[in-house]
């Protein structure tokens with residue numbers, strides 16, 4: 001079956017950007033400024049200013065951003081970090097990579113860590129809390145910040161899916177001590193390869209992060225700390241700097257598509273994603289919950305419509321996290337949604353016709369699975 005509606009469509013986006021992107025990328029090659037060239041500094045400055053943060057440090061991925069942020073705040077072996085049970089594995093892996101232990105808490109109906117469950121997760125070893133702005137919705141941060149203040153915890157936000165999402169006018173990723181972003185190609189702001197960044201208002205932390213990503217050197221061959229090689233590369237920074245100027249328009253387009261889905265799905269009696277406010281969601285993913293999810297997804301595939309599942313197996317049930325000693329039943333909300341979530345095609349260039357194809361196919365699939 002040929003694909004009628006892809007899950008994301010990066011090729012169409014590239015065609016519309018080619019004339020802006022190629023000169024910037026070519027310039028990096030002409031100037032041979034591949035490593036920490038002016039494009040990196042320029043993008044860091046522009047991204048920080050877009051978000052309303054003082055500093056931005058580009059690194060090689062979103063996972064590296066999380067890991068570095070934790071490390072920069074001194075989180076390591078013996079420490080515990082509270083994370084939501086529903087998130088991409090990277091949020092947990094970053095904690096494990098620095099030698100700390102991820103402590104999972106269940107989520108609420110908006111897939112955010114449930115603030116009511118934080119007290120139970122707290123131990124004397126808790127050093128940080130890592131809320132995730134999942135699917136592109138900015139999490140209301142007040143209860144998290146309050147809890148962190150009360151218990152003297154570092155707040156590292158995982159905003160890997162939420163570029164430009166705002167809560168009360170403020171961007172996701174700028175509420176805590178540091179915010180981490182991924183520029184994986186399919187993200188709302190995506191590179192043409194891997195990339196990531198940390199933003200913070202703390203100049204000393206930003207300085208430490210810059211040392212950590214480049215062998216601990218401020219001056220070539222003078223290594224002040226044992227840093228590593230984890231830099232955002234200049235070609236990716238050049239691409240991102242062009243794309244950043246389109247981010248608000250793309251996010252607005254995603255919101256329009258979400259509203260169109262909302263209207264059509266309500267007619268079908270399918271529950272639509274819970275939205276906190278008009279500007280809180282940038283719909284990195286448009287996620288519904290549905291009975292017989294796998295059969296519905298397969299019926300859509302038969303009609304040429306790609307979908308995704310974010311995420312089919314919760315972290316505590318992954319072989320990689322057997323060490324947590326948790327079994328089915330530990331996080332009911334997370335486990336229930338893992339069986340029901342279905343991500344519909346969502347990208348700025350999506351057309352009305354494609355949305356009609358998706359919702360038409362959903363209507364038929366529903367009739368099929370119920371019959």
Ligand SMILES: Cc1ncc(COP(=O)(O)O)c(C=O)c1O
Pocket residue numbers: 061062063064087088090091132158160161181182183184194195196
């Ligand atoms: C919530 C979340 N955190 C972290 C990451 C890690 O980002 P990256 O793939 O750039 O390492 C991702 C990316 O998929 C993500 O969705």
